[in-house]
Amino acid sequence: MSDIELHLVVNGAPCTVQAEPCLTLLEILRDKLGLTGTKEGCGAGDCGACVVLMDGQAVNACLVLAAQAQGAHIITVEGLAQEGNLHPLQQAFVDKWALQCGFCTPGMLMSCYALLLGNPDPSPEEIREAIAGNLCRCGTYQSVVEAVLSAARSTREARHA
Amino acid sequence: MFHTDYVAPASLEELLTALHYYAGEAKIIAGGTDLVPQMRLGRINPRVLVDPKRLPSVGISETSSYIHLGASVTHTQVVNSPLLQAEYPALVDACHQVGGPPIRNRGTLAGNLANASPAADSALPLLVYEAQVVTASLAGERVIPLAEFYIGPGQACLAADEFICELRLPKLPPRTLSIFLKLGNRKAMAIAVASVAVRLSLDELGRMTEARIALGSVAPTPVRATQAEAILQANFLDGEVISTAAEAAQQAASPISDLRASAGYRSKMVTVLTRRALQMVFSQLTAGEAHV
Numbered sequence: 001m002s003d004i005e006l007h008l009v010v011n012g013a014p015c016t017v018q019a020e021p022c023l024t025l026l027e028i029l030r031d032k033l034g035l036t037g038t039k040e041g042c043g044a045g046d047c048g049a050c051v052v053l054m055d056g057q058a059v060n061a062c063l064v065l066a067a068q069a070q071g072a073h074i075i076t077v078e079g080l081a082q083e084g085n086l087h088p089l090q091q092a093f094v095d096k097w098a099l100q101c102g103f104c105t106p107g108m109l110m111s112c113y114a115l116l117l118g119n120p121d122p123s124p125e126e127i128r129e130a131i132a133g134n135l136c137r138c139g140t141y142q143s144v145v146e147a148v149l150s151a152a153r154s155t156r157e158a159r160h161a
Numbered sequence: 162m163f164h165t166d167y168v169a170p171a172s173l174e175e176l177l178t179a180l181h182y183y184a185g186e187a188k189i190i191a192g193g194t195d196l197v198p199q200m201r202l203g204r205i206n207p208r209v210l211v212d213p214k215r216l217p218s219v220g221i222s223e224t225s226s227y228i229h230l231g232a233s234v235t236h237t238q239v240v241n242s243p244l245l246q247a248e249y250p251a252l253v254d255a256c257h258q259v260g261g262p263p264i265r266n267r268g269t270l271a272g273n274l275a276n277a278s279p280a281a282d283s284a285l286p287l288l289v290y291e292a293q294v295v296t297a298s299l300a301g302e303r304v305i306p307l308a309e310f311y312i313g314p315g316q317a318c319l320a321a322d323e324f325i326c327e328l329r330l331p332k333l334p335p336r337t338l339s340i341f342l343k344l345g346n347r348k349a350m351a352i353a354v355a356s357v358a359v360r361l362s363l364d365e366l367g368r369m370t371e372a373r374i375a376l377g378s379v380a381p382t383p384v385r386a387t388q389a390e391a392i393l394q395a396n397f398l399d400g401e402v403i404s405t406a407a408e409a410a411q412q413a414a415s416p417i418s419d420l421r422a423s424a425g426y427r428s429k430m431v432t433v434l435t436r437r438a439l440q441m442v443f444s445q446l447t448a449g450e451a452h453v
Contacts, residue, residue: 004167021167022210024197044198045264046350057237057266063197064267065190067167068212111262132349133261 006066010035011079021067025059026050028066029076037077037106041135048134051107051114052076058114060133077106080113088158089113092151093144100138108134112148121152163200166209172216173297176324179211181299185321187211191233192267194260195276219327221245228330236265236273236283249330251286251339251358258282258341261349271325274310277317277382278352284311284383285358286341287328288375295327304329311382334371337362338442342434343377346421353378354422355430357410359438361393367446369393374406374435379414379427386413389435398443407436 006017010033017032026043029035029052041049043062050061053075080087086094089112099105108131115122115130122130127148131141167190170176180187188207190196191214199205219231221242228244236256239245246253259265259273259282273283274294287307294305298320310317319325339360345351356377364370372393374386389410396402416427 020162020164022163022165024162027162043201045194045260048261048263051263058263059267060194060263063193065163065167065193065197065210067169068190068193068214070169114262129349130262133263 004067004070006069007071008069009073011075017066019066021065023066024062025052025054025064025066025069025074026061028069029061029074035076035078039103039106041103041107046135047104048107048111048131049104051110051134053110053114056114056117058111058133075110075113077109080109087113088155089116089148089151092147092154096143096147096150098140098143098147100140104134104136104138104140108136108144112144112151115148116152116155120155122148124149163197165200165207167212168209169212169215173324173326176211176213176216177297177299177322179209180322180324183209183211187321189213189272189275189324191269191272192235192264194264194268195272195278213324226332228332230270230328230330232269232271232324232326234270234328236260236268236270237262239270239283240265248333249286249290249339251289251341251360252283252330254341255282255286255343255356255358258343258345258349264350270328274307274328275317275319275325277311277313277315279314279380279382280353280356280378281383282341282343282353282356282377285356285375285377286339286360287330288383288385289339289358289360289373290330290333291373293329293331294325295329296323297326298323302326308385313381333360334362336364337371338445340438340441342438342441344430344434352421355379355416355427355434357431357434357438359435359442361398361442363446367397369396369398374410374438376410376414376431376435378421379416379431381415384413386410386431386435388412393439398439398446403436403439403443406439407432410435 003018039049041047045060045063127145186208190210239256292307341358343356344354358375360373362371372390389406392406414431416424418424
C-alpha cells in the first residue's frame, strides 16, 4: 500500500504527515509527531492510556487508524498547558496527588478534560463514569475524582471573580 | 501497525462496488473498536479496509412507522438521543453500558451487530423492539429481522459484499414498557456474564398483548426466551406469573463456562435477571409510569 498525506490539526497547529493509512493515530502522534505524552498501554481499547480528543470527543488513539483521522482536530495532553502554565485540571491533579506512577495520567487527564468541556459542573458519579475507560493500577481513582471536582470549582470561581 | 489498504468511498454505490471487487478480502471498518483489536491479535488480516465514514450520514430519524438508525450511529449518539430516551429506554441503557466513553464515542450500533458477539449489549433491546437490519449489496437491498440475523458466535447472515446501511426500529404500541439489565464483573468496560432485555406492551386493562424477552451471553447468539414470553402473553403481570416466566427463561439458555462465569451460574442468573427485570416493570406499572 502507498503512503497517504495525512492532514491533522494537532493542539491547534495544522500539520501534514506522510504515513501508511493503517498506522494507528497513536503511532502518528508518538512516532511521527514526537508527542510521547500519549501512552500505549494495552493497544486494544481497554486501558485508556492513549485517550486523546478527536473533534471534541474522547477516543482511544490506539483504535483509530491514521486514515480515519484525516482532517480531524486532535488534542493531546501536550495541548492542555498554555504558555507554560499548567491547565487548571493539570494543576488540580498536582494539588490533589491524583497520580502515582503517572502512566495513566495523560489519558486520565484527557477523559476528564472531555467531560468538563461538555459538563463544567460534574457530580462525583459523572466523573467516575467519565473515567470508566481509564485504568489506573496505582489506584488513584478517588484522588482523580477530587481533582476534577476541585478544577471545576476553581474554574467556576475564576469566572465569577 | 497494520499493512492494510484503506478506502473511504464517497457513495454507497462505490462502497458496494469495492466490497464486491475485493470479494471477502475486505472488511468494513467503522469505529474499529472490535476490528482493530482483532487485527492486532492476528485473528483477521484483511487486504483492505472499507470505511463508510464519507457516506451521507442519516443519523437518527423518524418516519411514520419506524425510527431509522444510520450505519454510522454510535453508542454515544443513541445515549444522547431524546427520541430514543423517551421511547426506547432499554436501548439507551444498553448502549450506556457498552465499554467506557471513548469506546461508545467510536463504536457503532451496526458494527456491534455485525461483530455478532453473543454478549453484544445492544442486540438484546434491538431484539425485543423487533428491529430490522437493512443491508445493501450490488445484488440489491435486504431487510432482515434481527431475530434471523445471527447464525452463531461471531457469525451473522451477511454476505462478504453486504453492507448494513440502516437499522429500523418499529414504532411501539401505546402502553409499552421496556428495560435492560446486565450482569458484568464490573460496572464498565465489562463483557456481560449474562444480560436480559424485556419489552411488554399492554392493553387498556393491563393484559400483556406483546411480551418480548431477550437473553445475552447465555447461548451461541443473543436469543429470545420464547417459552417465557408465552407464559406472559395475554396474561396480567403479577408475582406468580413473574416467577413462572423467570424460571421458563432458562429453557432458552444453553450457556457455556468461560473465564467470566460458569454455565451453571449463568443459568441461574438468567432466572434472577429475568425476574428482576419483570419486577421492575411491574413496579413501574403499579406506580402508573406506563405510556398511556
